[in-house]
Amino acid sequence: MIGRLRGTLIHKQPPWLVVDVHGVGYELEAPMSTFYDLPEVGRDVALFTHHAQKEDSVSLYGFLTEPERRLFRDVQKVSGIGAKIALAVLSGTSVNQFASLVQTGDVAALTKIPGIGKKTAERMVVELRDRAADFVGGATLAGGTAVPADPLSEATIALQQLGYKPAEAQKMAQAAASDGDPPETIIRKALQSALR
Template structure:
């Protein structure tokens, strides 16, 4: 079981990143909540990890905080939710906001997160409402940075598609959110916030 990695950030292209630890490059999938606070390439970062083994695949997920990892694990205990939707939840809302939506039984807001339909949102509320106050546990970011990729708008479109939005929808979201000087992470954050309020 791999629970934590400390190493040099080699690549980041949402939702994927690569971390070099002792000469080995670990490829991890991470939510946008983690990407927002990653340091620049070549810098050291510590990630909490979740190692998942299935019949036909092995996956490693990375998180800047223990709180994110715990929420990622907790929501997958809800029937019908897998890693893809768990990542979409963390990419669409903060741990605190998710806990607030669950506590308030705000099914409508939960359905604005890609991959979550009304029935899934209702299951989330029913199965997690009693634990809303403890959702996510405790943790804080271990590293911060503001990388500016070469083409942030295009990178944001790709990331939004990987989060479950259709190509045309992702392109419109990124276009509406983009402002000169924005990083891809900033565009994605604004696009997801706008989608949640729609």
């Protein structure tokens, strides 16, 4: 089982990134909470990982902090929730914000995360409330972002991959974008607006 990787970040395009570790390129799927704080391509990065093996696939997920990984794992213990929704949770809220929503039982805010309906949100509150305090804490391992060629398009595509419909994703990205914003900033602002 792979628990942590340290190497050179050689590719990043939400939700995928590739880390070169001594000549082996590990492809990982990561939430936007991790993408926000990734270093520039070509720089060293250290990631906590979650290795998932199913009958027909093997997946590797990357997180900059241990609390993110813990939340990713705990959310999937709720019946009906898989990796895709767990990534959407971390892409739409911070660990602290999610813990607060669960502790206060804010079902309405939780349903604004793509893929989470009212019944799923209610199950999250019931099943995770006792563990919510354990989600918080930890520090980021790396920082800095690169500004890609077309941030608005990248942000729109990433929002679609998080479960938003194309027209909705484009509208959200356009409303959130400011001149000079990298895609990570546009996505963060769009998701924060969606939660209001």
